[in-house]
Amino acid sequence: MAIWVICEEHGDGLRRTTQELAAQARRVAEDGEPVVALAVGACVGRAGWLDGRVHRVVKVAGGGLVPFSADPWVAAVAAVLAEAEPRLVLWGEGTRAREVMPRVAARLGWPAVANALALEAADGGARVLRPVLGGKAYQWVSLGGAPALVAFRPNSFDPEVAADLDTRVEERSAEPCEDRVRVLERTAGDGGRVPLTEAQVVVAGGRGLKDAANLALLEDLADALGGAVGVSRAVVDAGWADHAIQVGKSGKTVSPALYVVAGVSGAVHHTMGMDTAKVVVAINTDPNAPIFKYADYGVVGDALQVLPALAAAVRALGT
Amino acid sequence: MDIAVLVKEVPDLEARVQVVQDGGALDVENKRVLNFFDEIAVAAALQLKEAGGGGRVYAVGAGSGLEAVRRAIAMGADAGFLVDDPAVDGADPLTVARALAAVVRAEGFDLVLAGRQATDDEAGLVGPMVAELLGVPCVVGVTAAEPADGGLVVGREVDGASERLSVPVPAVLTAEKGWVEPRVPQVMGLMKAMKAEIGRRTLADLGVEPVPPLAAAGYHGPRSRPAVRMVEGEPAEAAGELVRILRDEARVL
Ligand SMILES: Cc1cc2nc3c(=O)[nH]c(=O)nc-3n(C[C@H](O)[C@H](O)[C@H](O)COP(=O)(O)OP(=O)(O)OC[C@H]3O[C@@H](n4cnc5c(N)ncnc54)[C@H](O)[C@@H]3O)c2cc1C
Numbered sequence: 001m002a003i004w005v006i007c008e009e010h011g012d013g014l015r016r017t018t019q020e021l022a023a024q025a026r027r028v029a030e031d032g033e034p035v036v037a038l039a040v041g042a043c044v045g046r047a048g049w050l051d052g053r054v055h056r057v058v059k060v061a062g063g064g065l066v067p068f069s070a071d072p073w074v075a076a077v078a079a080v081l082a083e084a085e086p087r088l089v090l091w092g093e094g095t096r097a098r099e100v101m102p103r104v105a106a107r108l109g110w111p112a113v114a115n116a117l118a119l120e121a122a123d124g125g126a127r128v129l130r131p132v133l134g135g136k137a138y139q140w141v142s143l144g145g146a147p148a149l150v151a152f153r154p155n156s157f158d159p160e161v162a163a164d165l166d167t168r169v170e171e172r173s174a175e176p177c178e179d180r181v182r183v184l185e186r187t188a189g190d191g192g193r194v195p196l197t198e199a200q201v202v203v204a205g206g207r208g209l210k211d212a213a214n215l216a217l218l219e220d221l222a223d224a225l226g227g228a229v230g231v232s233r234a235v236v237d238a239g240w241a242d243h244a245i246q247v248g249k250s251g252k253t254v255s256p257a258l259y260v261v262a263g264v265s266g267a268v269h270h271t272m273g274m275d276t277a278k279v280v281v282a283i284n285t286d287p288n289a290p291i292f293k294y295a296d297y298g299v300v301g302d303a304l305q306v307l308p309a310l311a312a313a314v315r316a317l318g319t
Numbered sequence: 320m321d322i323a324v325l326v327k328e329v330p331d332l333e334a335r336v337q338v339v340q341d342g343g344a345l346d347v348e349n350k351r352v353l354n355f356f357d358e359i360a361v362a363a364a365l366q367l368k369e370a371g372g373g374g375r376v377y378a379v380g381a382g383s384g385l386e387a388v389r390r391a392i393a394m395g396a397d398a399g400f401l402v403d404d405p406a407v408d409g410a411d412p413l414t415v416a417r418a419l420a421a422v423v424r425a426e427g428f429d430l431v432l433a434g435r436q437a438t439d440d441e442a443g444l445v446g447p448m449v450a451e452l453l454g455v456p457c458v459v460g461v462t463a464a465e466p467a468d469g470g471l472v473v474g475r476e477v478d479g480a481s482e483r484l485s486v487p488v489p490a491v492l493t494a495e496k497g498w499v500e501p502r503v504p505q506v507m508g509l510m511k512a513m514k515a516e517i518g519r520r521t522l523a524d525l526g527v528e529p530v531p532p533l534a535a536a537g538y539h540g541p542r543s544r545p546a547v548r549m550v551e552g553e554p555a556e557a558a559g560e561l562v563r564i565l566r567d568e569a570r571v572l
Contacts, residue, residue, distance in 0.1 A: 071456065095477045098459050102412075102444040106451035111411055111533050114442035127536050133439050136336040137345055140536040148533070180456040181490075184472065185483040195478055201571075225572075243497050244476050249332060249438060250355060250496040258571040268332055275541060279569045281561065282547070297564060298547045299557050309558035317562060317572065 001087035007043040017092030017154045023161035028121045041065030052163030062174030069179040070099045076174040091151040112149040134272030154198045155255040201227025208263020212240035217307040224314040248273035262303035266291030320371035322364040325433040326357045328387035342537045353390040356434025360494040362501040382407035393504035393512035403519040411532040416448035421525035431491040450491035460495040
């Protein structure tokens with residue numbers, strides 16, 4: 001048996017989540033059980049980080065895999081995994097996992113778990129933790145010994161792992177496969193910033209910011225902290241920001257190390273998108289705002305004053 | 320265009336949830352609704368039916384999803400089906416997907432819509448699984464679609480980029496917020512839904528053998544954060560102290 005990690009690229013290297021998964025796979029692997037990374041398409045040339053950190057890297061190149069495209073990816077990943085019969089296959093949550101993992105699961109007839117937060121070795125296999133009902137409870141799921149696919153939220157594990165292995169690299173080519181869906185147009189994304197769901201720091205704001213122009217205060221603090229910006233639904237509904245950066249039930253789920261949230265009341269629809277953040281700092285003029293129940297640290301005050309003060313204090317640290 | 324909409328009934332997010340039996344089970348208040356994203360899918364199906372010049376919209380639910388199917392009919396769907404089998408509640412997503420795919424295959428379809436995910440498990444597995452089982456393409460997180468050249472032109476936002484895709488039918492699309500704003504059903508719709516005959520199928524009828532679900536190995540409540548620690552002072556002073564705490568105590572800076 002083996003634990004497999006499905007790689008994803010980011011910039012010139014691998015997505016941080018891929019690194020987290022490889023590191024955690026090493027921690028939970030049984031004695032002598034190899035950790036294998038599957039680098040498909042654009043990952044093939046960006047897999048340097050894996051050297052020494054996993055036992056084996058399987059690189060799959062071929063038509064239709066770059067840029068990412070669902071049909072060819074499903075075919076390529078399913079073909080490799082079907083032969084390999086792994087115990088566990090780990091994915092990072094995101095569009096790619098959402099498009100590919102369930103289809104690979106259906107094709108191979110293997111069980112799949114999405115949105116997981118923790119992975120531990122357990123008697124006779126492994127267990128994973130997942131939120132239920134928007135984080136009102138958490139459930140451990142036993143995976144047993146048969147192959148299973150699991151997608152984990154970003155920032156679930158520490159990516160540090162010793163590069164002490166003799167990594168074997170295998171190169172394969174996929175059967176040519178054309179996607180049935182054709183891209184007519186794709187606008188470039190927000191290239192510079194870290195994606196919201198991966199960011200280690202998220203600075204979020206709500207209606208309490210009063211005006212679209214004040215979202216610049218979030219951007220400025222996010223820049224100082226090297227993080228991403230999120231907003232509440234009230235901000236999206238007001239037309240101040242795009243739905244792509246909404247946090248909550250009908251938006252994104254984030255799990256950063258630090259979540260700074262200003263002018264958000266703390267409705268459950270919002271908190272279910274951020275409650276797994278490690279440290280939460282809330283800023284609100286109302287000392288009784290529900291958001292303080294979800295916060296580790298609180299400041300009662302005007303966001304329009306506290307946000308710039310925080311940015312200044314953070315910048316002062318760096319100098 | 321015949322459109323199947325996969326619908327799931329989920330606990331309302333306001334429902335009280337309690338971990339009971341020492342972590343052995345979950346007690347969820349019986350307040351149930353049609354999944355938020357499925358509601359968008361139903362509304363989108365109705366819009367596409369109009370734009371495509373007719374056809375049939377039918378909802379397919381499973382297990383304890385009867386009210387979700389009726390809700391979809393109240394919103395305007397023409398018919399509803401339910402995989403009515405005790406083995407479906409708590410079943411593996413693959414079992415559910417196989418059952419839903421079997422109903423859709425038997426009823427005929429040009430398009431299948433589902434929600435991006437259900438708000439109870441936020442997994443988003445069943446829609447794409449159904450696509451794979453039906454052997455048709457799948458696009459997740461759709462925010463726009465219109466008929467074009469016998470297929471569809473579909474829009475969506477992914478990772479900060481927006482895409483326009485040409486999708487052949489039949490296909491499966493999963494609905495994201497922003498596609499269509501669902502309308503509250505009218506009295507006429509509610510009456511129609513109450514009287515509607517729901518086509519019921521068991522797993523045996525559909526020839527689906529349930530796969531054993533993964534074992535639940537205990538529940539716990541949300542990580543209780545320690546009581547919030549308030550940082551006092553004028554903005555500059557509070558900010559300075561907060562940054563010190565975040566660096567030295569919480570160690571996140
Ligand atoms: C089906 C459904 C799905 C939803 N999905 C989401 C979702 O994904 N994400 C989401 O966020 N919401 C979602 N909502 C909406 C949610 O219920 C709340 O309405 C929303 O989160 C409120 O946004 P808010 O906190 O910014 O605004 P408000 O609730 O208006 O809160 C504003 C807060 O700002 C404070 N404030 C005012 N002035 C200042 C100031 N100068 N400085 C600091 N604080 C100030 C106020 O005390 C108040 O607490 C959903 C709702 C429904 C019904």
